[in-house]
């Protein structure tokens with residue numbers, strides 16, 4: 001029962017809350033749809049932390065899409081054998097994971113040690129911060145430590161198949177039963193953040209101002225008064 005709950009009911013619940021929650025927030029609470037910047041309070045740590053986090057997380061997302069979405073056999077067919085894949089996942093994934101972790105550590109430290117930032121933080125900001133820190137930490141730990149201790153474990157034979165089956169609505173909890181504890185914690189915490197997403201500042205992800213890239217500059221000119 002517990003396995004059915006953790007690896008089938010809970011993930012679907014999180015996905016449903018993610019979708020319905022976004023629709024609800026967009027329809028009823030659009031004015032609070034923001035990243036709630038605290039840049040005007042503290043700039044330096046925010047810039048370094050946020051930059052490291054975003055530089056790290058974008059390749060990590062691509063890594064997840066490849067590792068979870070593309071079957072082992074397809075990778076082999078395009079010339080990426082298991083050894084090559086493992087090297088890429090551990091070294092490249094691990095490197096960007098560490099960059100993400102460093103950013104997340106700095107952002108969390110800033111949020112709790114800078115009094116002015118802390119005072120402006122809501123409970124949801126604090127929860128998102130610590131949950132992200134935990135997910136990233138345990139993900140890096142699983143990649144760099146668990147993978148190297150449990151050589152017989154391959155997440156592409158277990159987690160990835162479970163994940164794809166979940167997406168195509170043919171879930172099978174059995175694939176997750178013998179997965180190492182660190183990976184299990186990472187996946188459960190990962191789904192939890194999706195359920196919280198629509199109710200937090202994370203919604204800003206869907207509102208990246210791409211038009212900034214191509215639009216013309218807004219010129220600000222000093223108004224010179226006639227003396």
Ligand code: HEM
Nearest residue numbers: 060063089090093094097135136139140143155187190191
């Ligand atoms: C929700 C479902 C998720 C699943 C099934 C999942 C699965 C995995 C797996 C299998 C690994 C190990 C990769 C390896 O050993 O090469 C990993 C690593 C990692 N995950 Fe996740 N993850 C999920 C969500 C997340 C989220 C939401 C974040 C960040 C906010 C995240 C951040 C990371 C990081 C930083 C690493 C270590 C670096 C890397 O290997 O890419 N994961 N994840």
